[in-house]
Amino acid sequence: MLSCAARLVRAQIQSKPTACWVVAARGYADVVEETTFTTNEYALHKLDEGPSQSVTVTRDDALKYYRQMQTIRRMETAAGNLYKSKVIRGFCHLYSGQEACAVGMEAALTPDDHVITAYRAHGWTYTRGVPPVNILAELTGRKTGCAKGKGGSMHMYGNNFYGGNGIVGAQVPLGAGIALALKYNGSNNVCVALYGDGAANQGQVFETYNMAKLWDLPCIFVCENNGYGMGTAVERASASTDYYTRGDYVPGLRADGMDVLAVREATRFAAEWCRSGKGPVILEVATYRYSGHSMSDPGTSYRPREEIQEMRKTRDPITGLRERMISANLATAEELKQIDLDVRAEIDKAVEQAKTDPELPVEEMYTDIFVDEPPFKVRGTNPFMYGMSK
Amino acid sequence: MAALQTLARRCSTSMLKRHFSVSSPVAAQMTVRDALNTAINEEMKRDESVFLLGEEVAEYDGAYKVSRGLWRKYGDRRVMDTPITEMGFAGIAVGAAMAGLKPICEFMTFNFSMQAIDQVVNSAAKTFYMSAGKQTVPIVFRGPNGAAAGVAAQHSQCFAAWYGHCPGLKVVSPYSSEDAKGLLKSAIRDPNPVVCLENELMYGTAFEMSEEAMSEDFLVPIGKAKIEREGTHCTLVSHSKSVGLCLEAAQILEKENIFCEVINLRTIRPMDEETLINSVKKTNHLVTVEGGWPQFGVGAEIVAKIMESDAFDYLDAPVYRVTGADVPMPYAATLERASLPGPQDVVTVVKKSLHIQ
Numbered sequence: 001m002l003s004c005a006a007r008l009v010r011a012q013i014q015s016k017p018t019a020c021w022v023v024a025a026r027g028y029a030d031v032v033e034e035t036t037f038t039t040n041e042y043a044l045h046k047l048d049e050g051p052s053q054s055v056t057v058t059r060d061d062a063l064k065y066y067r068q069m070q071t072i073r074r075m076e077t078a079a080g081n082l083y084k085s086k087v088i089r090g091f092c093h094l095y096s097g098q099e100a101c102a103v104g105m106e107a108a109l110t111p112d113d114h115v116i117t118a119y120r121a122h123g124w125t126y127t128r129g130v131p132p133v134n135i136l137a138e139l140t141g142r143k144t145g146c147a148k149g150k151g152g153s154m155h156m157y158g159n160n161f162y163g164g165n166g167i168v169g170a171q172v173p174l175g176a177g178i179a180l181a182l183k184y185n186g187s188n189n190v191c192v193a194l195y196g197d198g199a200a201n202q203g204q205v206f207e208t209y210n211m212a213k214l215w216d217l218p219c220i221f222v223c224e225n226n227g228y229g230m231g232t233a234v235e236r237a238s239a240s241t242d243y244y245t246r247g248d249y250v251p252g253l254r255a256d257g258m259d260v261l262a263v264r265e266a267t268r269f270a271a272e273w274c275r276s277g278k279g280p281v282i283l284e285v286a287t288y289r290y291s292g293h294s295m296s297d298p299g300t301s302y303r304p305r306e307e308i309q310e311m312r313k314t315r316d317p318i319t320g321l322r323e324r325m326i327s328a329n330l331a332t333a334e335e336l337k338q339i340d341l342d343v344r345a346e347i348d349k350a351v352e353q354a355k356t357d358p359e360l361p362v363e364e365m366y367t368d369i370f371v372d373e374p375p376f377k378v379r380g381t382n383p384f385m386y387g388m389s390k
Numbered sequence: 391m392a393a394l395q396t397l398a399r400r401c402s403t404s405m406l407k408r409h410f411s412v413s414s415p416v417a418a419q420m421t422v423r424d425a426l427n428t429a430i431n432e433e434m435k436r437d438e439s440v441f442l443l444g445e446e447v448a449e450y451d452g453a454y455k456v457s458r459g460l461w462r463k464y465g466d467r468r469v470m471d472t473p474i475t476e477m478g479f480a481g482i483a484v485g486a487a488m489a490g491l492k493p494i495c496e497f498m499t500f501n502f503s504m505q506a507i508d509q510v511v512n513s514a515a516k517t518f519y520m521s522a523g524k525q526t527v528p529i530v531f532r533g534p535n536g537a538a539a540g541v542a543a544q545h546s547q548c549f550a551a552w553y554g555h556c557p558g559l560k561v562v563s564p565y566s567s568e569d570a571k572g573l574l575k576s577a578i579r580d581p582n583p584v585v586c587l588e589n590e591l592m593y594g595t596a597f598e599m600s601e602e603a604m605s606e607d608f609l610v611p612i613g614k615a616k617i618e619r620e621g622t623h624c625t626l627v628s629h630s631k632s633v634g635l636c637l638e639a640a641q642i643l644e645k646e647n648i649f650c651e652v653i654n655l656r657t658i659r660p661m662d663e664e665t666l667i668n669s670v671k672k673t674n675h676l677v678t679v680e681g682g683w684p685q686f687g688v689g690a691e692i693v694a695k696i697m698e699s700d701a702f703d704y705l706d707a708p709v710y711r712v713t714g715a716d717v718p719m720p721y722a723a724t725l726e727r728a729s730l731p732g733p734q735d736v737v738t739v740v741k742k743s744l745h746i747q
Contacts, residue, residue: 114489148522155520162488162525167512173478174513177485177493184441184467184491191489207478214473368523369557370582376660378557383698 034058035328039262043254045245045282050253051269055261059330065107065260066325067339069099069318072123074347075132076291079122079139083295087355088139091166092153095123097290100317101224102127104263105192108271114182116162116175117194119154120224120289124194128161132347136354143360144353150360150368169195169202172221176208179219179280190274192267194222198229200243209247209280216279220270221247223284224257230293231302244284257287258315288315363387417601423593425567426456426532429574430494432606434464437492440578443470443483444496444533453498454534454593480506480531484513487529487583494578497533500549500587507552514583515558528581532574535563535587536630536681537730543718548682550629553585554658554691560584560612561658565633567597569656572610580612587658589631615662617669621651624675624740627666627692629655632679632731639736650740658688663695670701675743676709679736684713707743712736 034056042050057065076094083092095102098120106127109115117124125135130146138145139153146156156164162178165171175193182189199205200223212219223243227234234241244252251273255266266283273281288311292299299308325331366378366387375390420428434440446453448461448471461469472479476497483495497503503510514527536548553561560582564570570588577584602608618633619640626636633654640650651669655661670676676696678689689711696702696709715729741747 116485147520147524150522151520157521157524162485163521165513167508170481170508170513173481173509174485174488176478177482177487178489179485180482181486181489181491184486204475204477204481207473207475208482210473210475211478211482215470368519368521370560371518371523371526372581 030329031059031331032329035330037261037324037328039259039265040256042262042266043242043244045242045247045253046249046251047253051255051265055265057261057330061107062321062325062330063335063339065103066318066321066331066336067343068103068106068127069260069321070340070343071132071347072096072099072102072126073318074343075126075135075350076122078136078347078351080291080295082136082140082351082354088153088295089141090152091119092139092295093120093293094289094291094295095120097311097317098224098226098257098287099123100260100263100321101222101257101285101287104260105222105267107260107264108267109192110189111159113189113271114160114162114178114191115194116165116171116178116191118165118168118171118196118199120196121154121156121164125156125158125161125164128158130156130158130161131350133350133353136350137357140354140357141359142354142357143364144357148360148364150364169199169204171195172199172202172205173208175221176212176217176219176280179212179217180215182218183216188275190218190220190271192220192222194224196229197223197225197227197234197241197243198232198237200225200246201238209250209282212280213247213250216277218274218277219280220267220274221250221280221282223282224287225284226287226289228289228293228303231297233302242284244282247280247282250280250282252282252284254284254286257285258317258320260317260321416598417604418599419596420567420571420599421594421596422564422567422570422588423454423456425571425597425599426574426588426593427458427460429571429578430457431460431463433575433578434460434468436606437578439490440492440494441468441470442494442496443472443479445472445474445498447471447496452496454590456588456593457496476502476506477509480509481513483531484509484527484529487514487527488517488525492528492530492578494530494532497531499538499545499590500533500535501545501547503531503533503549510553510583510585511556511559515556517558518582519558526581527583529583530574530577530580530586531584532577532586532588534590534593536589537714537719537726538590540721540723540726541719542721546719548587548680548714549585550587550658550680550682551687551691553587554661554688556659558583559659561587562612562656563587563629563658564656565592565630565654567595567599568603569610569616569654571599571603572608573612573656576609576612579609584612587630592631610656613657613660613662615656615665616654617651617665618654619650619652621649621673623648623650623673624677624743625651625653625666625669625673626677626679626736626740627653627655627669628679629658629688630681632681635731635733636679636736639733639740642733642737643740648740648744648746655688661691661695663699666692666696667699667701670696671704674704674706675740676705677712677736677739677743678709679712679731681714681730684711684716687711687713689713707745710739710743712739
């Protein structure tokens with residue numbers, strides 16, 4: 001029995017996005033510079049019009065999206081393997097399957113826009129500018145990790161990227177607060193606050209919708225609906241699974257989260273909405289995760305294996321883009337294959353470093369408690385053990 | 391605005407009165423409420439990124455009038471009324487701090503902060519550490535803490551122990567107007583998350599303010615206790631309203647030639663151990679006094695600290711704690727009175743400590 005979101009994504013299989021060639025071929029490689037595709041429909045809530053289903057992408061952009069998604073995929077696969085060999089401990093929530101969301105959204109944002117998400121954050125940490133080696137080293141707890149190994153999987157930060165947050169739903173008010181700061185300072189930038197279908201029922205999310213709407217905060221609330229809140233399918237957790245409508249007085253839209261171009265177009269629309277001072281908007285992206293909730297979850301006790309396999313076969317975001325690019329002559333199969341090999345090499349190298357870099361020395365346990373503070377004694381595990389916080 | 395005018399009138403009146411008497415550095419009398427108001431006003435004037443949010447802080451002038459006049463002066467952008475959604479607005483405040491603003495997030499009382507405590511502890515206090523020093527959270531959470539009068543169990547809890555428990559948070563607890571102004575200003579300027587535990591029953595109490603304390607740059611350092619009264623026989627250590635209680639008890643005991651040293655912690659976390667230890671080495675006796683519950687409380691922490699320090703060898707008696715009774719706060723006046731420590735509690739325990747009848 002398929003989950004609601006899986007059914008939704010699957011329903012869009014029937015109307016798989018089509019390609020149409022527009023620009024003339026050039027060069028001996030027979031490759032085009034730009035093409036237009038048609039995405040699946042967007043569902044709209046309290047919006048008179050939505051994003052265009054006709055999306056144009058340049059060859060360069062398509063190659064970039066492909067590379068980015070493939071990097072996330074390989075990085076997450078590597079993380080899963082490192083976890084199985086016990087080099088990564090604790091929590092590890094993989095983004096495999098959801099790559100089009102981070103990459104597509106990032107494509108419509110600028111580095112001066114702000115992003116905050118929950119714990120399924122490795123993909124976002126990468127798109128926000130942290131190199132894979134520093135993400136993997138953080139997962140293995142080494143000092144070359146982006147938080148020196150002090151944060152771990154759920155607490156990675158970057159430029160205008162506020163993590164990585166462990167408490168379900170807590171990041172949503174934080175995101176609206178960031179948006180408030182942007183508005184306070186007269187900035188034209190937006191904050192994207194992401195949460196899952198599980199978090200979508202949190203009270204603080206509705207408290208945030210209210211204040212964001214009252215104060216016209218430039219906040220895009222993004223629900224990454226992957227069909228399951230841990231092991232609970234959406235229709236068992238939510239009386240309404242139309243997450244893009246749950247903001248009631250906040251307008252919303254739903255896009256196909258397995259199509260990087262649809263995500264980009266929808267995000268562009270949402271960002272324009274916020275930047276023009278119209279207040280918050282909700283963007284639901286219907287996506288899917290191949291792995292379980294985390295590495296502790298095989299992900300098969302609450303959903304059929306056939307469902308996972310079908311998603312991989314028919315709706316994979318990377319395969320989907322590859323097929324489009326090849327059939328539209330945006331790139332050759334060989335080019336994409338080369339990207340695959342490059343990415344694999346990069347990630348393999350990063351894994352080696354993540355396995356061999358040293359951890360912080362124990363003295364560092366006592367540091368980074370306060371900022372701008374003269375050094376002070378920090379108690380250790382017994383009355384005679386102290387460190388200095390500097 | 392009105393508060394400032396009242397203050398100006400009070401200043402000039404008391405200055406006239408004192409002009410011919412003593413060359414004291416006292417410049418004025420000021421209530422704790424006005425001291426807090428002044429602190430917020432001065433810091434908002436000084437730093438554009440400081441803003442105030444909370445329930446009724448703007449048009450109502452503050453539930454307890456601490457923010458009186460500020461909305462009229464600074465407007466909607468900088469003084470924001472929030473809906474009654476603590477978890478949401480505390481989270482918004484923390485997010486704004488992460489993005490570089492300096493919010494003052496008011497909880498109408500700290501009892502309501504329990505609804506938002508995840509944002510205070512998990513989002514604010516721990517973030518600088520989890521990010522290995524990348525992400526700062528320059529926020530102040532403030533509001534009345536502890537018992538008021540007749541507001542019963544759900545509105546009377548002291549949160550000093552709960553917030554004092556957490557690394558990554560600073561926790562201050564002013565007693566006097568000088569404490570209130572100086573500590574709140576320090577808290578606002580501090581780039582770390584600070585919890586400022588005020589006391590509703592102290593808001594209306596006036597204290598003398600030195601000339602130094604009246605200046606716009608007056609700060610009380612966080613992490614340093616103040617010796618309110620010197621003594622030799624027994625040390626009393628306390629915070630917030632209970633400091634007044636200790637001073638009262640000290641006056642009673644003085645008549646029996648027992649001289650207590652009264653220490654006002656001012657900061658719960660980081661606590662000024664050094665001042666406590668030095669005092670115990672001098673007096674050899676220690677009694678902690680607080681309004682909060684006994685188990686796992688501020689007093690319990692002080693006792694543990696003293697036990698583990700070299701002050702232990704100087705003790706001539708165990709450290710005793712005077713605290714609120716171990717019950718949810720009752721409503722009836724007699725019961726409420728019995729559930730909170732009074733001067734007699736302190737006197738009795740000091741005498742026990744000194745082995746005096």
